[in-house]
Amino acid sequence: MHEMSLAEHVREIIEDAADAQGFRRVRRIVLEIGELAAVETEALRFCLDVVLAGSVAAGAQLEFIDVPGEGWCAACAKAVPLHERYDPCPHCGTYGLEVRAGERMRVSAVEIE
Numbered sequence: 250m251h252e253m254s255l256a257e258h259v260r261e262i263i264e265d266a267a268d269a270q271g272f273r274r275v276r277r278i279v280l281e282i283g284e285l286a287a288v289e290t291e292a293l294r295f296c297l298d299v300v301l302a303g304s305v306a307a308g309a310q311l312e313f314i315d316v317p318g319e320g321w322c323a324a325c326a327k328a329v330p331l332h333e334r335y336d337p338c339p340h341c342g343t344y345g346l347e348v349r350a351g352e353r354m355r356v357s358a359v360e361i362e
Contacts, residue, residue: 256296275306277360283351320346
């Protein structure tokens with residue numbers, strides 16, 4: 250389950266920020282999760298609850314923002330919605346779309362006390 254390693258990385262990001270900025274408590278964590286990032290949000294939520302226990306972010310509210318997948322079709326010369334990494338272009342049926350959005354997960358905000 251790679252969600253556990255993602256949760257540990259989120260904890261590291263928050264702890265590094267706490268050390269650098271001197272805050273002691275995190276109230277809310279906002280994560281942007283791309284549609285193509287292969288992250289199971291409920292598994293990630295569980296892992297974060299476990300990993301953040303005893304840290305400055307223990308008990309923090311978790312907010313997930315879904316980022317839609319987007320690809321670029323060279324044949325159509327346009328951006329198209331992309332729901333699976335290897336889907337064809339919904340307009341012309343061409344494969345090999347270039348992924349432009351929705352493949353990452355990132356900490357987009359941390360609300361502190």
